[in-house]
Amino acid sequence: MQKRILVVDDDNMNLVRTKMILGKQYDVLFAGSGIEALDILQRETVDLVLLDIDMPKMNGIETFERMKKFAAGVPVIFLTASGHKDDVVSAVKLGAVNYLKKPFLPQELLKRVSQEFEKQ
Ligand SMILES: [Mg+2]
Numbered sequence: 001m002q003k004r005i006l007v008v009d010d011d012n013m014n015l016v017r018t019k020m021i022l023g024k025q026y027d028v029l030f031a032g033s034g035i036e037a038l039d040i041l042q043r044e045t046v047d048l049v050l051l052d053i054d055m056p057k058m059n060g061i062e063t064f065e066r067m068k069k070f071a072a073g074v075p076v077i078f079l080t081a082s083g084h085k086d087d088v089v090s091a092v093k094l095g096a097v098n099y100l101k102k103p104f105l106p107q108e109l110l111k112r113v114s115q116e117f118e119k120q
Contacts, residue, residue: 002027003117004045008037008063009052009079014102018050021106022113034058034066041071048116049076050100053087061090068094075116079104 004027007018012032019028029044031037034055040046049067053060064076078091078099088099100112 003047004029005048005050005113006031006037006040006044006046007050008032008034008055008060009050010055011052014052014079018109021109025110026113034060034063037063038066041067041074046071046074047120048113049074050079050113051076052079052102053091054081061087061094064091064094075119077112077116 005022006029007015007022008031009015009018010032015030015032019030022028029040029046031040035058037049037051041049051060051063055063060078067074076098078088079102080087080099081102091099098112098116100109
């Protein structure tokens, strides 16, 4: 079965780009906000979440805290713009093991995602 990845980002261009990179190998779902992501996670089975940290209203950290209550087993890779070190520290404290700095190269993203699936 194809692995399913939920990509959460308020930047639509980044969603489209990420889908282009991952879409050949994986089943990719999108969410444009934290709320939308939580809604999808309540309805769908997802194998991995790529979660933007910097989003309006509900940021990635808060989204992660909320999803842990009902989808604790789903691994998360945070997406962070470089220079936002505090965000990364918060994410790591919350138990996120992985993050990827934006903008990332396609091969970096593919490598990080496949590494995550090798652990499962
Ligand atoms: Mg953003």
